[in-house]
Amino acid sequence: xxxxxxxxxxxxxxxxxxxxxxxxxxxxxxxxxxxxxxxxxxxxxxxxxxxxxxxxxxxxxxxxxxxxxxxxxxxxxxxxxxxxxxxxxxxxxxxxxxxxxxxxxxxxxxxxxxxxxxxxxxxxxxxxxxxxxxxxxxxxxxxxxxxxxxxxxxxxxxxxxxxxxxxxxxxxxxxxxxxxxxxxxxxxxxxxxxxxxxxxxxxxxxxxxxxxxxxxxxxxxxxxxxxxxxxxxxxxxxxxxxxxxxxxxxxxxxxxxxxxxxxxxxxxxxxxxxxxxxxxxxxxxxxxxxxxxxxxxxxxxxxxxxxxxxxxxxxxxxxxxxxxxxxxxxxxxxxxxxxxxxxxxxxxxxxxxxxxxxxxxxxxxxxxxxxxxxxxxxxxxxxxxxxxxxxxxxxxxx
Ligand code: SF4
Numbered sequence: 001x002x003x004x005x006x007x008x009x010x011x012x013x014x015x016x017x018x019x020x021x022x023x024x025x026x027x028x029x030x031x032x033x034x035x036x037x038x039x040x041x042x043x044x045x046x047x048x049x050x051x052x053x054x055x056x057x058x059x060x061x062x063x064x065x066x067x068x069x070x071x072x073x074x075x076x077x078x079x080x081x082x083x084x085x086x087x088x089x090x091x092x093x094x095x096x097x098x099x100x101x102x103x104x105x106x107x108x109x110x111x112x113x114x115x116x117x118x119x120x121x122x123x124x125x126x127x128x129x130x131x132x133x134x135x136x137x138x139x140x141x142x143x144x145x146x147x148x149x150x151x152x153x154x155x156x157x158x159x160x161x162x163x164x165x166x167x168x169x170x171x172x173x174x175x176x177x178x179x180x181x182x183x184x185x186x187x188x189x190x191x192x193x194x195x196x197x198x199x200x201x202x203x204x205x206x207x208x209x210x211x212x213x214x215x216x217x218x219x220x221x222x223x224x225x226x227x228x229x230x231x232x233x234x235x236x237x238x239x240x241x242x243x244x245x246x247x248x249x250x251x252x253x254x255x256x257x258x259x260x261x262x263x264x265x266x267x268x269x270x271x272x273x274x275x276x277x278x279x280x281x282x283x284x285x286x287x288x289x290x291x292x293x294x295x296x297x298x299x300x301x302x303x304x305x306x307x308x309x310x311x312x313x314x315x316x317x318x319x320x321x322x323x324x325x326x327x328x329x330x331x332x333x334x335x336x337x338x339x340x341x342x343x344x345x346x347x348x349x350x351x352x353x354x355x356x357x358x359x360x361x362x363x364x365x366x367x368x369x370x371x372x373x374x375x376x377x378x379x380x381x382x383x384x385x386x387x388x389x390x391x392x393x394x395x396x397x398x
Pocket of ligand 1: 246338341
Protein backbone atom coordinates (compact mmCIF):
# COMPACT_ATOMS: atom_id res chain seq x y z
CA UNK A 1 0.00 0.00 0.00
CA UNK A 2 1.05 3.59 -0.54
CA UNK A 3 2.49 5.39 2.51
CA UNK A 4 -0.16 7.09 4.61
CA UNK A 5 -0.34 10.84 4.46
CA UNK A 6 1.65 12.40 7.35
CA UNK A 7 2.98 9.06 8.63
CA UNK A 8 6.60 10.25 8.45
CA UNK A 9 5.67 13.46 10.22
CA UNK A 10 3.97 11.42 12.97
CA UNK A 11 7.13 9.31 13.36
CA UNK A 12 9.12 12.53 13.73
CA UNK A 13 6.70 13.81 16.37
CA UNK A 14 7.13 10.59 18.34
CA UNK A 15 10.92 11.02 18.45
CA UNK A 16 10.69 13.30 21.47
CA UNK A 17 8.21 14.18 24.21
CA UNK A 18 8.66 17.92 23.66
CA UNK A 19 7.79 17.64 19.99
CA UNK A 20 7.09 20.36 17.42
CA UNK A 21 3.35 20.54 18.18
CA UNK A 22 3.92 20.68 21.93
CA UNK A 23 6.37 23.54 21.42
CA UNK A 24 3.88 25.31 19.17
CA UNK A 25 1.10 24.99 21.75
CA UNK A 26 3.40 26.37 24.45
CA UNK A 27 4.46 29.30 22.26
CA UNK A 28 0.76 30.09 21.83
CA UNK A 29 0.38 30.35 25.61
CA UNK A 30 -0.81 26.79 26.30
CA UNK A 31 -0.31 25.03 29.64
CA UNK A 32 1.22 21.56 29.19
CA UNK A 33 -0.34 18.97 31.47
CA UNK A 34 1.55 15.66 31.63
CA UNK A 35 -0.18 12.45 32.71
CA UNK A 36 0.44 8.72 32.43
CA UNK A 37 -2.70 6.80 33.27
CA UNK A 38 -6.33 6.28 32.20
CA UNK A 39 -7.38 7.12 35.76
CA UNK A 40 -6.58 10.73 34.85
CA UNK A 41 -9.41 11.89 32.55
CA UNK A 42 -7.55 13.15 29.48
CA UNK A 43 -10.43 15.29 28.29
CA UNK A 44 -10.38 17.46 31.43
CA UNK A 45 -6.75 18.32 30.77
CA UNK A 46 -7.79 19.93 27.50
CA UNK A 47 -10.00 22.67 28.91
CA UNK A 48 -9.33 26.30 28.05
CA UNK A 49 -5.67 26.86 27.29
CA UNK A 50 -4.54 23.59 28.91
CA UNK A 51 -3.45 20.68 26.72
CA UNK A 52 -2.75 17.08 27.68
CA UNK A 53 0.43 15.14 26.94
CA UNK A 54 0.55 11.47 27.84
CA UNK A 55 4.18 11.15 28.88
CA UNK A 56 6.58 8.90 27.01
CA UNK A 57 10.36 8.59 27.02
CA UNK A 58 11.29 7.89 23.40
CA UNK A 59 14.81 6.70 22.58
CA UNK A 60 15.47 5.57 26.12
CA UNK A 61 18.97 4.19 26.58
CA UNK A 62 20.70 3.57 29.89
CA UNK A 63 18.52 3.43 33.02
CA UNK A 64 21.40 3.61 35.52
CA UNK A 65 20.32 6.76 37.31
CA UNK A 66 16.71 5.66 37.76
CA UNK A 67 17.93 2.30 39.02
CA UNK A 68 20.09 4.07 41.59
CA UNK A 69 17.15 6.12 42.89
CA UNK A 70 14.31 3.62 42.50
CA UNK A 71 15.94 0.10 42.36
CA UNK A 72 15.91 -2.29 39.42
CA UNK A 73 12.73 -4.07 40.48
CA UNK A 74 10.26 -1.60 39.11
CA UNK A 75 8.71 -1.35 35.67
CA UNK A 76 10.71 0.03 32.76
CA UNK A 77 8.13 2.71 32.00
CA UNK A 78 8.50 4.35 35.42
CA UNK A 79 12.28 4.07 35.27
CA UNK A 80 12.35 5.62 31.80
CA UNK A 81 10.12 8.51 32.93
CA UNK A 82 12.37 9.22 35.89
CA UNK A 83 15.50 9.02 33.75
CA UNK A 84 14.02 11.42 31.19
CA UNK A 85 12.97 13.85 33.93
CA UNK A 86 16.50 13.66 35.36
CA UNK A 87 17.91 14.56 31.94
CA UNK A 88 15.63 17.61 31.80
CA UNK A 89 13.37 16.13 29.14
CA UNK A 90 10.14 17.20 30.88
CA UNK A 91 11.02 20.80 31.68
CA UNK A 92 8.25 21.85 29.30
CA UNK A 93 5.62 20.24 31.58
CA UNK A 94 3.71 22.81 33.63
CA UNK A 95 1.53 20.45 35.65
CA UNK A 96 1.90 16.74 36.29
CA UNK A 97 -1.47 15.07 36.89
CA UNK A 98 -0.75 11.75 38.53
CA UNK A 99 -2.58 9.09 40.48
CA UNK A 100 -1.67 6.64 43.20
CA UNK A 101 -3.03 3.83 41.07
CA UNK A 102 0.33 2.09 41.09
CA UNK A 103 2.97 2.71 43.73
CA UNK A 104 5.78 2.62 41.19
CA UNK A 105 4.35 5.65 39.44
CA UNK A 106 3.92 7.49 42.74
CA UNK A 107 7.63 6.96 43.38
CA UNK A 108 8.41 8.70 40.10
CA UNK A 109 6.38 11.76 41.05
CA UNK A 110 7.80 11.80 44.57
CA UNK A 111 11.36 11.63 43.25
CA UNK A 112 10.68 14.34 40.69
CA UNK A 113 9.38 16.52 43.50
CA UNK A 114 12.06 15.67 46.10
CA UNK A 115 14.94 16.14 43.66
CA UNK A 116 13.35 19.18 42.08
CA UNK A 117 13.86 17.70 38.62
CA UNK A 118 11.55 19.89 36.55
CA UNK A 119 13.29 23.14 35.75
CA UNK A 120 10.16 25.17 35.18
CA UNK A 121 9.23 27.96 37.63
CA UNK A 122 5.50 27.36 37.24
CA UNK A 123 5.71 23.56 37.59
CA UNK A 124 3.16 21.97 39.89
CA UNK A 125 1.73 18.52 40.40
CA UNK A 126 -1.26 16.75 41.89
CA UNK A 127 -1.84 13.11 42.84
CA UNK A 128 -5.32 11.66 43.12
CA UNK A 129 -6.28 8.85 45.42
CA UNK A 130 -8.29 6.59 43.10
CA UNK A 131 -11.05 4.28 44.29
CA UNK A 132 -10.86 0.51 43.94
CA UNK A 133 -14.58 0.08 43.33
CA UNK A 134 -17.06 1.55 40.91
CA UNK A 135 -19.94 2.50 43.20
CA UNK A 136 -21.89 5.73 43.76
CA UNK A 137 -19.59 6.48 46.71
CA UNK A 138 -16.48 5.60 44.64
CA UNK A 139 -17.57 7.87 41.79
CA UNK A 140 -18.22 10.77 44.17
CA UNK A 141 -14.87 10.25 45.87
CA UNK A 142 -13.07 10.09 42.51
CA UNK A 143 -14.79 13.27 41.26
CA UNK A 144 -13.86 15.12 44.47
CA UNK A 145 -10.26 13.95 44.17
CA UNK A 146 -10.05 15.23 40.61
CA UNK A 147 -11.57 18.56 41.55
CA UNK A 148 -9.33 19.08 44.59
CA UNK A 149 -6.02 17.76 43.27
CA UNK A 150 -6.17 18.75 39.60
CA UNK A 151 -8.80 21.30 38.71
CA UNK A 152 -8.57 23.68 41.69
CA UNK A 153 -4.75 23.97 41.70
CA UNK A 154 -4.67 24.38 37.92
CA UNK A 155 -7.40 27.02 38.07
CA UNK A 156 -5.55 28.91 40.78
CA UNK A 157 -1.98 28.62 39.41
CA UNK A 158 -2.57 28.99 35.68
CA UNK A 159 -5.89 30.76 35.60
CA UNK A 160 -7.44 27.87 33.66
CA UNK A 161 -11.11 27.66 32.86
CA UNK A 162 -12.98 24.56 34.05
CA UNK A 163 -16.45 26.02 33.67
CA UNK A 164 -19.31 23.85 32.39
CA UNK A 165 -18.92 25.47 28.93
CA UNK A 166 -15.16 24.90 28.83
CA UNK A 167 -15.52 21.23 29.83
CA UNK A 168 -18.26 20.62 27.27
CA UNK A 169 -16.15 22.29 24.55
CA UNK A 170 -13.22 20.00 25.43
CA UNK A 171 -15.51 16.96 25.17
CA UNK A 172 -16.72 18.11 21.78
CA UNK A 173 -13.17 18.32 20.44
CA UNK A 174 -12.24 15.00 22.07
CA UNK A 175 -15.28 13.38 20.46
CA UNK A 176 -14.27 14.68 17.05
CA UNK A 177 -10.94 12.94 17.44
CA UNK A 178 -12.58 9.77 18.76
CA UNK A 179 -15.06 9.70 15.86
CA UNK A 180 -12.08 9.61 13.48
CA UNK A 181 -10.53 6.79 15.52
CA UNK A 182 -13.76 4.79 15.62
CA UNK A 183 -13.91 4.89 11.82
CA UNK A 184 -10.21 4.03 11.47
CA UNK A 185 -10.52 1.23 14.02
CA UNK A 186 -13.45 -0.28 12.12
CA UNK A 187 -11.19 -0.72 9.10
CA UNK A 188 -9.37 -3.37 11.14
CA UNK A 189 -12.45 -5.58 11.08
CA UNK A 190 -12.13 -6.13 7.34
CA UNK A 191 -10.24 -8.90 5.57
CA UNK A 192 -6.89 -7.70 4.26
CA UNK A 193 -7.29 -4.39 6.15
CA UNK A 194 -6.33 -1.02 4.73
CA UNK A 195 -4.35 -0.07 7.81
CA UNK A 196 -1.38 -1.92 9.30
CA UNK A 197 -0.83 -2.51 13.06
CA UNK A 198 2.22 -0.25 13.00
CA UNK A 199 0.28 2.59 11.36
CA UNK A 200 -2.61 2.29 13.80
CA UNK A 201 -0.22 2.27 16.76
CA UNK A 202 1.52 5.41 15.45
CA UNK A 203 -1.79 7.25 14.95
CA UNK A 204 -2.89 6.33 18.43
CA UNK A 205 0.39 7.43 20.00
CA UNK A 206 0.46 10.84 18.30
CA UNK A 207 -3.10 11.43 19.43
CA UNK A 208 -1.96 10.97 23.05
CA UNK A 209 1.44 12.64 22.75
CA UNK A 210 0.39 15.87 20.98
CA UNK A 211 -2.09 18.65 21.80
CA UNK A 212 -5.50 17.49 20.54
CA UNK A 213 -6.35 20.73 18.77
CA UNK A 214 -3.11 20.67 16.76
CA UNK A 215 -3.00 16.98 15.83
CA UNK A 216 -6.69 16.72 14.94
CA UNK A 217 -6.47 18.40 11.50
CA UNK A 218 -3.67 15.99 10.53
CA UNK A 219 -5.63 12.96 11.77
CA UNK A 220 -8.67 14.05 9.77
CA UNK A 221 -6.54 14.21 6.62
CA UNK A 222 -5.14 10.76 7.38
CA UNK A 223 -8.67 9.43 7.76
CA UNK A 224 -9.59 10.86 4.36
CA UNK A 225 -6.46 9.29 2.93
CA UNK A 226 -7.47 5.92 4.41
CA UNK A 227 -10.97 6.17 2.96
CA UNK A 228 -9.43 6.45 -0.50
CA UNK A 229 -6.61 4.00 -0.02
CA UNK A 230 -6.30 0.97 -2.29
CA UNK A 231 -5.75 -2.33 -0.49
CA UNK A 232 -2.76 -4.52 -1.27
CA UNK A 233 -3.82 -7.17 -3.79
CA UNK A 234 -2.81 -9.99 -1.47
CA UNK A 235 -3.75 -10.59 2.17
CA UNK A 236 -0.39 -11.35 3.80
CA UNK A 237 -1.55 -11.76 7.41
CA UNK A 238 -1.23 -15.23 8.91
CA UNK A 239 -3.51 -14.62 11.89
CA UNK A 240 -5.34 -11.86 13.75
CA UNK A 241 -4.89 -11.11 17.45
CA UNK A 242 -6.12 -8.81 20.19
CA UNK A 243 -3.23 -7.39 22.22
CA UNK A 244 -4.03 -6.75 25.89
CA UNK A 245 -1.82 -5.39 28.64
CA UNK A 246 0.16 -2.66 30.30
CA UNK A 247 1.61 0.59 29.04
CA UNK A 248 2.91 0.18 25.48
CA UNK A 249 4.21 3.32 23.82
CA UNK A 250 7.02 1.86 21.70
CA UNK A 251 5.59 1.10 18.28
CA UNK A 252 8.60 -1.12 17.57
CA UNK A 253 6.48 -3.90 19.06
CA UNK A 254 3.93 -3.40 16.28
CA UNK A 255 6.77 -3.70 13.76
CA UNK A 256 7.64 -7.00 15.42
CA UNK A 257 4.04 -8.18 15.01
CA UNK A 258 4.11 -7.14 11.37
CA UNK A 259 7.38 -8.97 10.75
CA UNK A 260 5.69 -12.13 12.01
CA UNK A 261 2.71 -11.28 9.74
CA UNK A 262 0.57 -11.05 12.84
CA UNK A 263 -2.33 -8.60 12.45
CA UNK A 264 -3.21 -6.67 15.61
CA UNK A 265 -6.93 -6.29 15.08
CA UNK A 266 -7.62 -4.57 18.41
CA UNK A 267 -5.41 -2.91 21.02
CA UNK A 268 -6.54 -3.16 24.66
CA UNK A 269 -3.43 -1.80 26.35
CA UNK A 270 -2.55 1.47 28.10
CA UNK A 271 -1.84 4.05 25.35
CA UNK A 272 -4.05 1.99 23.00
CA UNK A 273 -7.53 2.77 21.71
CA UNK A 274 -9.64 0.50 24.01
CA UNK A 275 -10.46 2.33 26.16
CA UNK A 276 -9.49 5.90 25.33
CA UNK A 277 -10.59 6.57 21.79
CA UNK A 278 -14.36 6.23 22.13
CA UNK A 279 -16.72 9.18 22.21
CA UNK A 280 -18.13 10.41 25.54
CA UNK A 281 -21.90 10.96 25.34
CA UNK A 282 -22.90 13.89 27.56
CA UNK A 283 -26.49 14.58 28.49
CA UNK A 284 -28.03 17.87 29.58
CA UNK A 285 -29.17 18.47 33.16
CA UNK A 286 -26.18 16.95 34.95
CA UNK A 287 -22.77 18.63 35.39
CA UNK A 288 -20.36 17.51 32.68
CA UNK A 289 -17.62 16.93 35.28
CA UNK A 290 -19.72 14.31 37.10
CA UNK A 291 -20.58 12.54 33.85
CA UNK A 292 -16.97 12.49 32.70
CA UNK A 293 -15.65 11.11 35.98
CA UNK A 294 -18.31 8.39 35.95
CA UNK A 295 -17.45 7.55 32.34
CA UNK A 296 -13.73 7.20 33.03
CA UNK A 297 -14.25 5.08 36.12
CA UNK A 298 -16.79 2.78 34.49
CA UNK A 299 -14.76 2.26 31.32
CA UNK A 300 -11.46 1.87 33.16
CA UNK A 301 -9.91 -1.54 32.40
CA UNK A 302 -6.99 -1.39 34.86
CA UNK A 303 -6.29 -4.69 36.67
CA UNK A 304 -5.93 -2.67 39.84
CA UNK A 305 -9.71 -3.16 40.19
CA UNK A 306 -10.05 -6.55 41.85
CA UNK A 307 -13.79 -6.80 42.49
CA UNK A 308 -15.37 -9.86 40.85
CA UNK A 309 -17.50 -7.80 38.44
CA UNK A 310 -14.52 -5.76 37.22
CA UNK A 311 -12.34 -8.87 36.80
CA UNK A 312 -15.09 -10.51 34.74
CA UNK A 313 -15.83 -7.23 32.95
CA UNK A 314 -12.24 -7.08 31.72
CA UNK A 315 -12.48 -10.61 30.34
CA UNK A 316 -15.83 -9.84 28.74
CA UNK A 317 -14.41 -6.80 26.95
CA UNK A 318 -11.50 -8.84 25.57
CA UNK A 319 -13.92 -11.58 24.45
CA UNK A 320 -16.08 -8.96 22.77
CA UNK A 321 -13.06 -7.53 20.95
CA UNK A 322 -12.07 -11.02 19.81
CA UNK A 323 -15.58 -11.44 18.41
CA UNK A 324 -16.01 -7.97 16.86
CA UNK A 325 -12.52 -7.85 15.35
CA UNK A 326 -12.56 -11.52 14.31
CA UNK A 327 -9.36 -12.41 16.12
CA UNK A 328 -7.83 -15.90 16.13
CA UNK A 329 -5.98 -15.38 19.39
CA UNK A 330 -5.03 -13.08 22.24
CA UNK A 331 -1.62 -11.82 23.35
CA UNK A 332 -1.38 -10.65 26.97
CA UNK A 333 1.67 -8.45 27.37
CA UNK A 334 3.10 -7.15 30.60
CA UNK A 335 5.85 -4.69 31.44
CA UNK A 336 8.41 -6.55 33.57
CA UNK A 337 7.88 -5.88 37.30
CA UNK A 338 4.36 -4.56 36.83
CA UNK A 339 2.48 -6.32 39.62
CA UNK A 340 -1.04 -5.63 38.40
CA UNK A 341 -0.47 -6.80 34.86
CA UNK A 342 1.74 -9.67 36.03
CA UNK A 343 -1.22 -11.08 37.92
CA UNK A 344 -3.70 -10.38 35.12
CA UNK A 345 -1.48 -11.84 32.41
CA UNK A 346 -0.65 -15.05 34.29
CA UNK A 347 -4.25 -15.75 35.20
CA UNK A 348 -5.91 -14.80 31.94
CA UNK A 349 -3.40 -16.57 29.73
CA UNK A 350 -4.80 -19.74 31.32
CA UNK A 351 -8.44 -18.68 31.65
CA UNK A 352 -8.89 -17.45 28.08
CA UNK A 353 -7.50 -20.65 26.65
CA UNK A 354 -8.90 -23.22 29.05
CA UNK A 355 -12.32 -21.73 29.82
CA UNK A 356 -13.05 -19.90 26.58
CA UNK A 357 -11.01 -21.96 24.10
CA UNK A 358 -9.13 -18.97 22.66
CA UNK A 359 -5.42 -19.53 21.97
CA UNK A 360 -3.58 -17.08 24.21
CA UNK A 361 0.06 -16.12 24.57
CA UNK A 362 1.50 -14.34 27.61
CA UNK A 363 4.68 -12.29 27.28
CA UNK A 364 6.63 -9.93 29.49
CA UNK A 365 8.81 -7.24 28.06
CA UNK A 366 11.10 -4.30 28.72
CA UNK A 367 10.01 -0.71 28.09
CA UNK A 368 12.13 -0.61 24.94
CA UNK A 369 11.27 -3.71 22.91
CA UNK A 370 13.36 -3.02 19.84
CA UNK A 371 15.96 -5.70 19.20
CA UNK A 372 14.41 -8.32 21.51
CA UNK A 373 15.05 -11.52 19.56
CA UNK A 374 13.37 -13.63 22.23
CA UNK A 375 10.13 -11.69 21.95
CA UNK A 376 10.17 -11.89 18.15
CA UNK A 377 10.68 -15.68 18.33
CA UNK A 378 7.76 -16.14 20.72
CA UNK A 379 5.42 -14.08 18.54
CA UNK A 380 6.58 -16.02 15.48
CA UNK A 381 5.96 -19.37 17.23
CA UNK A 382 2.48 -18.25 18.31
CA UNK A 383 1.67 -17.27 14.73
CA UNK A 384 2.71 -20.70 13.55
CA UNK A 385 0.48 -22.40 16.11
CA UNK A 386 -2.51 -20.20 15.12
CA UNK A 387 -1.87 -20.92 11.46
CA UNK A 388 -1.74 -24.68 12.08
CA UNK A 389 -5.07 -24.44 13.92
CA UNK A 390 -6.59 -22.62 10.94
CA UNK A 391 -5.30 -25.25 8.53
CA UNK A 392 -6.71 -28.01 10.75
CA UNK A 393 -10.09 -26.29 10.59
CA UNK A 394 -9.92 -26.35 6.80
CA UNK A 395 -8.48 -22.90 6.21
CA UNK A 396 -5.44 -21.95 4.15
CA UNK A 397 -1.94 -21.33 5.51
CA UNK A 398 0.21 -18.38 4.38
S1 SF4 B 1 3.07 -0.74 33.68
FE1 SF4 B 1 2.32 -1.37 35.70
S2 SF4 B 1 3.89 -0.74 37.15
FE2 SF4 B 1 4.27 0.35 35.23
S3 SF4 B 1 3.18 2.27 35.47
FE3 SF4 B 1 1.76 0.88 34.48
S4 SF4 B 1 0.59 -0.05 36.16
FE4 SF4 B 1 2.42 0.90 37.05
